[in-house]
Amino acid sequence: MRKKPLARDLFIGYFVVMLMSILVVSHTLGVIFKSLYLSNIRSDLVSRKSLVLLSLEEEKFAPKDHGGIEGYVKDLGHASSTRITWIDNTGTVQADSDADPATMENHHNRPEVKSALSGVPKFSLRYSRTLGEGMQYYAVPVRHDGNIIGALRVALPVTRLEYGPTATKKEFLLSVLIVALISGLVSFLTTRDVAGSLGRMRKAAQMFSSGDFKTRSPVSDTIEIGNLAEALNHMMDDLERQFVTISHQAKEQSAILESMNEGVMAIDNDDNVLIMNRAATRILDSDPDVSKGITLQEAVRNPIIQRFVEKVRVQSASLCEEFLIRGQDTRTVQATGTILRGNENSQLGVLLVLNDITEFRKLENVRRDFVANVSHELRTPITSIKGYSEALLSGDLGEDSKTRDFLEVIERQADRLGAIIEDLLSLSAIEQGNESTSISATSMRVCDIVSSATASCVEKAEANHTKMEVECDGDTVVTVNPRLMEQAVLNLLDNAIKYTPNGTVTVKVERLDNEVAIRVIDTGCGIDEEHLPRVFERFYRVDKARSRKLGGTGLGLSIVKHIASAHKGRVEAQSTPGVGSTFSIYIPDSVFTEMESETDNI
Amino acid sequence: MTTHLQREIDKLKKKILYMGAEAEEILRIAVEALVSRNVKLAREAIESDERLDHLEVEIEEDCLKILALHQPVATDLRYVIAVLKINNDLERIGDLAVNIAERVTYLADRPSFHMPLDLKGMARLTQLMVKRSLDAIVNTDSKLAREVRASDDEIDDINHGMYDVITEYITRNPDQVEPALHVLSATRHLERIADQATNIAEDVIYLVEGDIVRHQHETYSTNNVENDK
Numbered sequence: 001m002r003k004k005p006l007a008r009d010l011f012i013g014y015f016v017v018m019l020m021s022i023l024v025v026s027h028t029l030g031v032i033f034k035s036l037y038l039s040n041i042r043s044d045l046v047s048r049k050s051l052v053l054l055s056l057e058e059e060k061f062a063p064k065d066h067g068g069i070e071g072y073v074k075d076l077g078h079a080s081s082t083r084i085t086w087i088d089n090t091g092t093v094q095a096d097s098d099a100d101p102a103t104m105e106n107h108h109n110r111p112e113v114k115s116a117l118s119g120v121p122k123f124s125l126r127y128s129r130t131l132g133e134g135m136q137y138y139a140v141p142v143r144h145d146g147n148i149i150g151a152l153r154v155a156l157p158v159t160r161l162e163y164g165p166t167a168t169k170k171e172f173l174l175s176v177l178i179v180a181l182i183s184g185l186v187s188f189l190t191t192r193d194v195a196g197s198l199g200r201m202r203k204a205a206q207m208f209s210s211g212d213f214k215t216r217s218p219v220s221d222t223i224e225i226g227n228l229a230e231a232l233n234h235m236m237d238d239l240e241r242q243f244v245t246i247s248h249q250a251k252e253q254s255a256i257l258e259s260m261n262e263g264v265m266a267i268d269n270d271d272n273v274l275i276m277n278r279a280a281t282r283i284l285d286s287d288p289d290v291s292k293g294i295t296l297q298e299a300v301r302n303p304i305i306q307r308f309v310e311k312v313r314v315q316s317a318s319l320c321e322e323f324l325i326r327g328q329d330t331r332t333v334q335a336t337g338t339i340l341r342g343n344e345n346s347q348l349g350v351l352l353v354l355n356d357i358t359e360f361r362k363l364e365n366v367r368r369d370f371v372a373n374v375s376h377e378l379r380t381p382i383t384s385i386k387g388y389s390e391a392l393l394s395g396d397l398g399e400d401s402k403t404r405d406f407l408e409v410i411e412r413q414a415d416r417l418g419a420i421i422e423d424l425l426s427l428s429a430i431e432q433g434n435e436s437t438s439i440s441a442t443s444m445r446v447c448d449i450v451s452s453a454t455a456s457c458v459e460k461a462e463a464n465h466t467k468m469e470v471e472c473d474g475d476t477v478v479t480v481n482p483r484l485m486e487q488a489v490l491n492l493l494d495n496a497i498k499y500t501p502n503g504t505v506t507v508k509v510e511r512l513d514n515e516v517a518i519r520v521i522d523t524g525c526g527i528d529e530e531h532l533p534r535v536f537e538r539f540y541r542v543d544k545a546r547s548r549k550l551g552g553t554g555l556g557l558s559i560v561k562h563i564a565s566a567h568k569g570r571v572e573a574q575s576t577p578g579v580g581s582t583f584s585i586y587i588p589d590s591v592f593t594e595m596e597s598e599t600d601n602i
Numbered sequence: 603m604t605t606h607l608q609r610e611i612d613k614l615k616k617k618i619l620y621m622g623a624e625a626e627e628i629l630r631i632a633v634e635a636l637v638s639r640n641v642k643l644a645r646e647a648i649e650s651d652e653r654l655d656h657l658e659v660e661i662e663e664d665c666l667k668i669l670a671l672h673q674p675v676a677t678d679l680r681y682v683i684a685v686l687k688i689n690n691d692l693e694r695i696g697d698l699a700v701n702i703a704e705r706v707t708y709l710a711d712r713p714s715f716h717m718p719l720d721l722k723g724m725a726r727l728t729q730l731m732v733k734r735s736l737d738a739i740v741n742t743d744s745k746l747a748r749e750v751r752a753s754d755d756e757i758d759d760i761n762h763g764m765y766d767v768i769t770e771y772i773t774r775n776p777d778q779v780e781p782a783l784h785v786l787s788a789t790r791h792l793e794r795i796a797d798q799a800t801n802i803a804e805d806v807i808y809l810v811e812g813d814i815v816r817h818q819h820e821t822y823s824t825n826n827v828e829n830d831k
Contacts, residue, residue: 297623298619301740302623303623306623326631
């Protein structure tokens with residue numbers, strides 16, 4: 001819609017109203033004046049007729065006395081400024097005050113004359129062709145001895161007022177012009193104030209919206225406009241307050257975000273970057289100008305992160321993954337992606353939290369290397385201690401049984417220390433293998449693994465009077481590293497036999513939905529529930545004294561757990577004290593393809 | 603209609619940028635594998651290239667779809683054409699990076715072979731060129747693109763220098779001919795990658811200015827760079 005100035009609307013209104021009222025008033029007045037004027041003239045004519053008639057009768061005018069009457073009529077007419085016509089009963093004009101009767105046509109047809117000749121006086125208002133102007137006529141019959149001998153007609157000119165618009169056109173136009181001028185002036189004057197204050201309010205609003213929050217609109221003294229201005233100012237106050245609050249909050253939030261050590265990025269559904277804090281730019285090695293509104297692809301030139309965001313979006317779930325970000329230097333980054341939810345749970349975008357764990361990983365590696373190195377370094381002296389104590393024991397010690405006892409203690413403890421070191425070494429090796437996900441795997445029948453593990457335990461079981469049973473259907477195949485898996489089963493068996501003297505140990509292989517379970521079930525003393533969650537921890541012992549007596553290193557179950565997780569599997573322990581325990585290894589199907597593996601680095 | 607086209611072009615832009623990032627990453631992995639003779643990384647690069655190949659086909663189809671359905675004109679048309687060409691160049695970069703990675707599998711078996719030349723420096727320079735040509739795409743910066751174009755000479759010079767170094771090395775160590783040749787071919791691949799980066803830069807100039815600067819005399823482009831400055 002096109003906008004119009006207020007003055008124009010007012011002007012048109014004023015103009016129409018004024019014009020209409022002038023027209024109505026002038027028309028009414030015209031009608032009134034006209035009737036007044038006419039009745040005036042008519043009464044005038046009646047009295048003049050009486051006078052003329054009187055004087056004519058005094059003269060005793062005779063029908064044949066032309067010249068005398070004519071002159072008399074002329075004089076009379078001039079004297080009274082009245083047109084007087086004397087018409088005989090045939091309609092012929094005998095005398096006229098303003099014209100030569102000879103040139104005048106028969107007046108029998110004139111309405112007033114016709115009526116007068118038939119005996120009735122009559123007024124008639126019409127245009128005189130003889131004189132060329134509008135006349136009010138009045139004709140009366142003249143009687144002589146009771147007979148109508150003719151008609152006397154008196155007439156007065158009427159003003160142009162009667163005769164229509166041609167006369168008043170100019171005045172009409174003039175009045176329209178005047179009306180237009182006046183209404184223009186009035187509308188300008190009335191709107192000047194209103195438009196002025198409205199304009200000032202608009203200006204104030206514009207300045208406010210362009211960021212000058214201190215602007216206020218001047219308050220006009222017109223009630224309505226003043227109120228409006230006050231309302232506007234109120235609104236500006238509120239807005240300013242809200243804006244200050246909001247910008248304060250935004251500043252706080254961005255300060256928090258900026259000073260965070262974790263990288264935070266928010267990406268909407270169209271891949272536009274909403275937030276990217278300083279830590280994120282540091283971790284991702286890119287420094288884009290986010291304020292301009294750029295896409296993720298422009299901001300982060302790293303396909304891994306882009307794929308991760310897409311994955312979170314598609315799966316519509318929280319994900320946590322670890323990446324190597326290669327830039328100036330390679331960083332290990334742990335990324336957590338969450339869906340940003342809006343109202344009604346709608347998906348707004350993806351929130352990415354990035355954690356630079358390079359240092360953490362480095363330290364972890366250092367620790368692991370340290371354990372591995374220390375174990376390795378300890379191996380040599382232990383071997384010597386063992387070797388020399390063995391040599392002494394096998395030699396001649398004489399009668400000194402104390403020395404023999406001491407040496408035996410040394411040998412036993414050296415054995416134990418050696419076992420612990422071996423376990424630590426294999427633990428760190430498994431950890432390393434786990435880390436690089438490069439353990440070599442082959443498809444094997446589970447039964448083969450289980451039977452070779454049981455075979456190595458037969459002696460021990462017999463010594464401990466433990467019965468061993470194997471339940472295996474023979475066709476179950478898993479893709480595992482056979483050496484590691486055998487060690488895991490062996491560790492479980494070893495434990496079970498140790499704690500089940502005179503009992504039964506059963507190894508059971510079960511095929512589940514998408515994994516294979518190897519269970520080692522014993523009928524030993526069992527483990528209290530409180531210990532169950534911790535039995536797979538390193539050096540965790542349920543019964544310290546007994547465990548040491550039985551010669552455990554405290555690392556056996558921990559190794560089992562690590563072997564399982566190196567195969568992307570898991571372990572589980574169930575137990576009822578006094579009845580027995582069940583330790584299970586679950587191996588998922590087809591985690592490893594046959595060829596994925598590399599050199600066995602364990 | 604127009605907004606629909608705009609949406610398609612935005613989508614195309616995101617895809618080509620993603621592809622650029624992917625190509626850059628493959629190159630990074632391949633170079634790292636080459637420098638550290640890490641077979642595992644090399645294999646990762648070779649596997650990643652498959653993704654790049656898929657992406658190339660996808661982007662080409664998208665471009666053809668836009669051309670057929672929307673008949674873009676002026677800037678839009680130039681954009682689609684430039685993307686079509688850049689798409690090609692990026693795919694080539696991926697292939698060349700794979701070639702480099704394949705050299706690694708050979709060189710890893712020869713740990714005794716001592717690298718006779720500054721492969722790292724050349725690789726870094728090449729990577730920088732690829733990075734800057736991609737920067738030029740992201741920011742549609744024709745000035746940067748011209749700079750990339752000018753720096754191709756440097757890589758060419760280094761590559762020529764490599765020939766001399768390798769020739770000398772071979773004459774002195776005739777038993778190491780094979781690994782030396784492998785290294786030489788890796789440098790040639792790097793040089794080709796730099797060429798592709800130059801092509802991308804030229805596509806960007808075409809995209810921004812509508813000016814086809816390919817096959818124009820080198821001095822012309824260097825002059826232009828100076829003029830721009």
